[in-house]
Amino acid sequence: MNLGGHRLHVHCTGKGRPTVVVENGFDEFSVDWVLVQSQVERFTRICTYDRAGYAWSDPGPRPRTFDQINLERSDALRRLGEKGPFVLVGHSFGGPVVRQFATAHRSELVGLVLVDTVHEDQRVPIQGKAVRLRASAAGKLIPVPRERLLIDDAPPSPRAPAAPASSVEPPLDRLPPDIQRLHLWAAAQPGRDAAADSEREWSVEYFALWASKPQDGALGNLPLIVLTRAAGGYGNDLDVPAAVLEDERRALQEKLVRLSGRGRQVVVGSGHDMHLEAPDTVARAIRSLVNDARRSHVLPED
DSSP states (O other), rough: BOOSSSEEEEEEEOSSSSEEEEOOTTTGGGGHHHHHHHTTTTSEEEEEEEEETTTSSSSOOSSOHHHHHHHHHHHHHTTTOOOOSEEEEEEEHHHHHHHHHHHHHHHGGGEEEEEOOOOTEEEEEETTTTEGGGOOOOOOOOOOSSSOGGGGGGOOOOOOOOOOOSHHHGGGGGOHHHHHHHHHHHHHHHTTHHHHHHHHHHHHHHHHHHTTTTOOOTTOOEEEEEESSOOOOOOOOOOHHHHHHHHHHHHHHHHHTTTTTTEEEEEEESOOHHHHHOOOHHHHHHHHHHHHHHTTTTSOOO
């Protein structure tokens, strides 16, 4: 879909309302969701897409803030004629992106699924230390998003395309062979690094803003499902004991549930990539919110 200077790749299948839209994590592409999309398309419409700079999508305006990403996704869906309100699904980095959208555009959603999403106070391993995600925030003013490309938006000169790896690592090996090949091609494209670097740089500014004020109930009564992996998999190689990090992670996942008065948690016996390791569970969570929306008569007439 051409957004007036740059194109986003969007793949929609299935019929029915509400439409489900997936926001990917880092190092992840629309094709990686085929195991979930092939199930969801049986009971409603679902759209996966690639953020600007990823796979088939052109680099977009910079910086790559949550608001910029949300504007592009929304404009692409509108131009394609996809009608809301939507169920948004965010995995990993995609979780905070859709959380920001839900905060700013509550009326455009009938449900939100956070798939092993981080909380702003969660700590991650960085150079042998457990560092809070928001620790590197600089207090920068988040710019207003825009579709128009400027000369300054040109990303740094990318490296030459890398030769695709010969095979994927688990759990990507659960994908069909043709999809594995597409993932390897997408991962080798030269524009992704610049996009991801900008996304990381600006995500921490949102985390710091969220941490500065209470977040309980920030999403009102939006139906929310938080999918949490059973174990974080921390080792004792950091400056904070693994048991402490695990206790923090579980407590922070429960805080994500409290973003909405209608939030609930499902603990999943899988690793981080639930769309690959537990696609049935992810599809069931989506179906639950789709059914809730249909029963509550919140969907407008066509």
